[in-house]
Amino acid sequence: MPPATALASKANKQSISKTALAGKKRPTKVNTEITDDLEEWKRSKQLLKPKDQLELADFELKESIPKLLTTTNPQIPDSLVEFNYAQGKFLLLQSAGNTVVVYESLGTLVPKDSQEARQQLIEQGIDPAELEISDSHSEAEIISEDLKPEEETQPEDATEDGKEEEEGQKDDDEETEKKTEKPEEEGEGEGEEAEGEVKAAAKPPAKGGRARKLTNQFNFSERAALTYNNPTRAQETQTIPPPMANFSANVLQWVIYDAYQQDYEAQQLEKELERERKEKDKAPVGKVKVAKKSSGRAQLSEAVQGKMLECWKVLERMVNQNTYDDIAKDYRYWDDPSDEFREEEGTLLPLWKFSYDKTKKNTVTDIDWNPYYYDLFAVCFGFLDFMKPIAQGAVCLFTLKNPSFPDYICMTESAVMCVDIHPKYPYMVVVGLYDGSILIFNVHATCKYPAFRSNNVTNKHRGIVWEVKWAPDLPDGELNFFSVAADGKINNWVLMQNDLAVTTITTLFLVKEPVPGPDGTVLRAIGCASCVKLHPKNPIIYLVGTEEGLIYKCSTQYSSMYLLTYQAHQMPVYRIDFNRYNTDIFISCSGDWRIKVWEDNRMEPLFVFDVGDRVGDVKWAPYSSTVFAAVTMEGKVYVFDLNVNKYKPICIQAVVSRRRNKLTRISFNPKLPIIIVGDDKGCITTLKLSPNLRIPCKAPKKQQHLDQWTLQCMKLDKLLSLVREPVTLTLPEDTAGSEES
Amino acid sequence: MAEEGKENKAEEAKKIVHTYPLIRHSDMAEEMRTEVMELVATACEKFANSNEAAAKMIKEEMDKKFGPPFHVVVGEGFGFEISYECTNLLYMFFGGNLAICVWKC
Missing domain, CATH: 2.130.10.10 (YVTN repeat-like/Quinoprotein amine dehydrogenase)
Structure with missing residues (x-):
C-alpha cells in the first residue's frame, strides 16, 4: 500500500469550488429566509460590495440556475501522445486520471513488510521473518509502537537463530567468545558478524538478544547515575557545663513584710552610725579619715575584732578587780x-x-x-x-x-x-x-x-x-x-x-x-x-x-x-x-x-x-x-x-x-x-x-x-x-x- | 484603755509599707544586678495589675540583654527550688507585696 494521503477526486474539487462561488451570494438569501430579526439587524449594516459586482435585476436574482455535477471531467484530454525519438514515433501516453494532488505530506509510518521496515528490524536485532510468523495476526503493527512483544519472542528467536548459525559456522574460531557478550550486533543473514552468535547460541537464555530501545520523543530512556555515599563517622566531645547552683526560697506576704522591716531597721541604724561617724570626724580630722577608708570586708572584720576587744577588755577589768580587790575597797571605803x-x-x-x-x-x-x-x-x-x-x-x-x-x-x-x-x-x-x-x-x-x-x-x-x-x-x-x-x-x-x-x-x-657674737653679729x-x-x-x-x-x-x-x-x-x-x-x-x-x-x-x-x-x-x-x-x-x-x-x-x-x-x-x-x-x-x-x-x-x-x-x-x-x-x-x-x- | 490606745498607735506607726526594691539574694555582678533591679522595677510598675505581663517583659528583656534561657517568676506567694547558672540569679522583693525571682538555666 502507498503511503496514506489525503486524496480528493477531481469531481469533488470542482464541486467544492462551485459551492464556494455560489456561497458568495447565497448567505444573505438564506439568512433572510431564516429569520426576520436577523434581517432587520443586517439591514442596518451597510453591506460591502465589490465594485465590479454586477447589478442584477430582481428577476435575474430570483432566477435559478441549475448545475449538474458529474464524476467525469469533460476537460481532460483523452488521447495525449508524446514523441519517442528512440522509436521514432508517437506513443500514447496514459491518461493522468482524475486525480489532482492538492496537498502532500510524507508520514513516518512504514509498512511492516516493506524493505525499509525489515532493515530497521535487522538493525534492532530482530528477525523480521520470525516477527512475521509470530505476529501474523497483527500485520499492521508498527515496530516503533510495540516493542514488548518482540522482547518476549526474542529469546526464542535467538535460540533458533543460534541453531541455524551453529550448523553453518561451527568451525569458526572460538577465541573471540568473550568479545561477543553483547548480542546487539547479531545480524540476520550476515555471516561475518555472526561469529559471536555461536556463543550466544551456546547459552541461549543468558545471551538472548535484547532489543535496543528505539528512542524518540515518545519513547525515551531514563538515565541516572548513583555516586558513592561518603562514609559517615560519629565523633563527639563534651564541654564543661557552666557552673550551676541551687537556690530555694518560699515567698509569703509576711516574709516580704518582715524582710522589708528588717531592711528598714538596718538602714536606720546605718544612718545613725553615719551621723555619729560624721560628728566624730568633725573633730579628729586629718589622716585618720584616710585610714578609715579601708575596704568593706576589712571594716567588717575590724568591727568584729573591735567587739572581741571590747569583751576582752571587760574580762581584763574583771580579773583586775578581783586581783586588786583590797585596793579597790580601800579606795572606796577606807x-x-x-x-x-x-x-x-x-x-x-x-x-x-x-x-x-x-x-x-x-x-x-x-x-x-x-x-x-x-x-x-x-x-x-x-x-x-x-x-x-x-x-x-x-x-x-x-x-x-x-x-x-x-x-x-x-x-x-x-x-x-x-x-x-x-x-x-x-x-x-x-x-x-x-x-x-x-x-x-x-x-x-x-x-x-x-x-x-x-x-x-x-x-x-x-x-x-x-x-x-x-x-x-x-x-x-x-x-x-x-x-x-x-x-x-x-x-x-x-x-x-x-x-x-x-x-x-x-x-x-x-x-x-x-650679746656680741664672735664675728661682730649681735x-x-x-x-x-x-x-x-x-x-x-x-x-x-x-x-x-x-x-x-x-x-x-x-x-x-x-x-x-x-x-x-x-x-x-x-x-x-x-x-x-x-x-x-x-x-x-x-x-x-x-x-x-x-x-x-x-x-x-x-x-x-x-x-x-x-x-x-x-x-x-x-x-x-x-x-x-x-x-x-x-x-x-x-x-x-x-x-x-x-x-x-x-x-x-x-x-x-x-x-x-x-x-x-x-x-x-x-x-x-x-x-x-x-x-x-x-x-x-x-x-x-x-x-x-x-x-x-x-x-x-x-x-x-x-x-x-x-x-x-x-x-x-x-x-x-x-x-x-x-x-x-x-x-x-x-x-x-x-x-x-x-x-x- | 488609754494605754491600749497608745499601743495601737505605736503598732500603726510601725506598719509602714515599704515599696522600694529590696534584693534578698543575688550572685550577679554589681552592674548587672542594678540593671536587672531597675528592669524589674520598671516592669512591675508598668504591669502593676498583671504579673504575667510583667514576668514576660522581664524575661524578654533579659533574654535580649544577657542571652536567652532566662526564667522569671513574679508573684505574691510561691515557693521554688531551682538550679541556676552561677552569677545569674536575682531574688528580690518589690512594691511591698511582690517577690520576683529571675534566673538563667
Whole structure:
C-alpha cells in the first residue's frame, strides 16, 4: 500500500469550488429566509460590495440556475501522445486520471513488510521473518509502537537463530567468545558478524538478544547515575557545663513584710552610725579619715575584732578587780581613822601603781587627767636626766579600772615631754616631744600614728617642748593649742582640715643687752620657756615660766612685749597653776626648792614655802581654794592647806624610796579624792587623800544657803586679806608699758 | 484603755509599707544586678495589675540583654527550688507585696 494521503477526486474539487462561488451570494438569501430579526439587524449594516459586482435585476436574482455535477471531467484530454525519438514515433501516453494532488505530506509510518521496515528490524536485532510468523495476526503493527512483544519472542528467536548459525559456522574460531557478550550486533543473514552468535547460541537464555530501545520523543530512556555515599563517622566531645547552683526560697506576704522591716531597721541604724561617724570626724580630722577608708570586708572584720576587744577588755577589768580587790575597797571605803584624833594633819594612802613594761626606764614627764572620763589619765614617758638620753618615748592612757596595763599606748620616736587632753574632745591628745616636734593623737581612732604631726623640718621647735596647752576653739570650730619650748618660742597651732598650721606668738627675748657674737653679729639672748599656763577666764592672757626663773605675763595680742614680768625664782620655773576659785591667784614651783603663791599684778609673792628639795610640780586642789600639793625630787608629797596652816604643810609623805626614785609630777583627780604622782622610774602611784586633807567648808550659821563654791571663794578671800601687804606701801608699777623687748 | 490606745498607735506607726526594691539574694555582678533591679522595677510598675505581663517583659528583656534561657517568676506567694547558672540569679522583693525571682538555666 502507498503511503496514506489525503486524496480528493477531481469531481469533488470542482464541486467544492462551485459551492464556494455560489456561497458568495447565497448567505444573505438564506439568512433572510431564516429569520426576520436577523434581517432587520443586517439591514442596518451597510453591506460591502465589490465594485465590479454586477447589478442584477430582481428577476435575474430570483432566477435559478441549475448545475449538474458529474464524476467525469469533460476537460481532460483523452488521447495525449508524446514523441519517442528512440522509436521514432508517437506513443500514447496514459491518461493522468482524475486525480489532482492538492496537498502532500510524507508520514513516518512504514509498512511492516516493506524493505525499509525489515532493515530497521535487522538493525534492532530482530528477525523480521520470525516477527512475521509470530505476529501474523497483527500485520499492521508498527515496530516503533510495540516493542514488548518482540522482547518476549526474542529469546526464542535467538535460540533458533543460534541453531541455524551453529550448523553453518561451527568451525569458526572460538577465541573471540568473550568479545561477543553483547548480542546487539547479531545480524540476520550476515555471516561475518555472526561469529559471536555461536556463543550466544551456546547459552541461549543468558545471551538472548535484547532489543535496543528505539528512542524518540515518545519513547525515551531514563538515565541516572548513583555516586558513592561518603562514609559517615560519629565523633563527639563534651564541654564543661557552666557552673550551676541551687537556690530555694518560699515567698509569703509576711516574709516580704518582715524582710522589708528588717531592711528598714538596718538602714536606720546605718544612718545613725553615719551621723555619729560624721560628728566624730568633725573633730579628729586629718589622716585618720584616710585610714578609715579601708575596704568593706576589712571594716567588717575590724568591727568584729573591735567587739572581741571590747569583751576582752571587760574580762581584763574583771580579773583586775578581783586581783586588786583590797585596793579597790580601800579606795572606796577606807578613811584613815586616826585623822579624827590628829587635828590639822592628814595622810596619803597609796593605792594602785601603774607602769608599763616598755617605759620602765623612762621618767614620767607629765600626767594629765582626762576631763571627761575621770578614771582615765594620760602619762608621758620621756626623760629629765639629760645625761642619759632615752631614744623612745610613749604616751599611755591608764584607767583606774585596769592598773595592770594601759588602755591606750602611743609610742613615739622621741621622748615625750608634755601632754594635754582637749577638754571638749577627750580623745584628742596633744604631746610635745624632746626633739621639738608636736604630735596630736586621736586615740579614739588609732594610737598607731598621730592624726597630725608637725613638720620635722620647717615648723617645729628648736628645743624641748616643755608644755602644750589646748586653747579654746576658734570661732569656726578649729582646734588650736599653745606650745612652749626651750627655744624661747611660744607657738599657736591650729588643726586645719589636713594640715597643722603654726603661728609663733612670741619669742621670749631677755631684757638684757644684746650679746656680741664672735664675728661682730649681735645676738639677743633668748629665754627658755619651761612652762605655760593659760588664764582660765581670759583666754588671751597666759603665763610663761622660764628657765631663768622669770614668769612672764603675756597676751596673745602682743607679740613683742610682756604685760608683766615676775622675778619669781632663782632656778627654772617648773610649773605654774592657777587657782580654780580665784583666777588672780596662781602658784609656781621651781628648782630653787620653793613654792610661791602669787597674786596677779603683785610683784611679790603672797606665800613662799621652802620644801628642801627641787619641786617638780605643784597643783591647786580642785575641791578646795586653799589646798595645793607638790612633789619634790626626794620623793615626798607635800600637801598644804593655807586655811589650816599658813606656814607648814599639813601632810608630808614619802611616797617612793628616797634614794632610788624622784617624784616628777602630780595631779589631782578633778572628781575623786585621789592624786597621782609620777616618778623617774616610769611608775605612777595613786594616793588617796585622808579626810583631813579635804575638809569641805562649813557654812557659817548665818549663811547656810551659800554653796560650796562661794564658801571656798570667801575662804580664800579672807585668807588673802590677811596676807596682802597694805596697798599704800608700794603700788607695783605696771611694767607692761615700760617692759620692752 | 488609754494605754491600749497608745499601743495601737505605736503598732500603726510601725506598719509602714515599704515599696522600694529590696534584693534578698543575688550572685550577679554589681552592674548587672542594678540593671536587672531597675528592669524589674520598671516592669512591675508598668504591669502593676498583671504579673504575667510583667514576668514576660522581664524575661524578654533579659533574654535580649544577657542571652536567652532566662526564667522569671513574679508573684505574691510561691515557693521554688531551682538550679541556676552561677552569677545569674536575682531574688528580690518589690512594691511591698511582690517577690520576683529571675534566673538563667
